[in-house]
Amino acid sequence: DGGITQSPKYLFRKEGQNVTLSCEQNLNHDAMYWYRQDPGQGLRLIYYSQIVNDFQKGDIAEGYSVSREKKESFPLTVTSAQKNPTAFYLCASSILFSVDTQYFGPGTRLTVL
């Protein structure tokens, strides 16, 4: 089955620690995205990648980093510089950047203890 997987489903982090969220897709999509979701605020774009070895900051990139070394993988690192990292993180992909339908993974819920 084609789709997007995110792991882990739930993640707990101590303050001051970096943590990496996994996102893998087997849809052969060029574009991939990371969103953060907080109650009542909808989805906010963290980073996006239009193609392998390229990525751009979204609206709330501070305290986050990404890499796109392979077409199917787009991991997100939440660094200790992110002051309020507790949130639900969603990864998405699309055939082409922006105008195409975005397909979402199941999400990772990150909690900082």
Next chain:
Amino acid sequence: AQSVTQLGSHVSVSEGALVLLRCNYSSSVPPYLFWYVQYPNQGLQLLLKYTSAATLVKGINGFEAEFKKSETSFHLTKPSAHMSDAAEYFCAVSAGNQFYFGTGTSLTVIP
């Protein structure tokens, strides 16, 4: 610049009643418009999308939406609500190399 506004962060309907979730957009170029549904602790699932073909778009689970350019609206409807429709619904607009989501509408279905 593009944006999307969802009117009503919470909507409650009785089971069997009409569902109407409102979405208005602004776009300087012809937009693509989407409705997504999200169940608790899950990702977003595409319900339907408008891509400049027919203005009335039918989606999954009995939902449909009508693109009205004069009103800059793309409201989501379903004739008869089912308990399984209880979820968060997001409208999204894509135009000019940008993609924006609304803040979402939480739908409650009352038995």
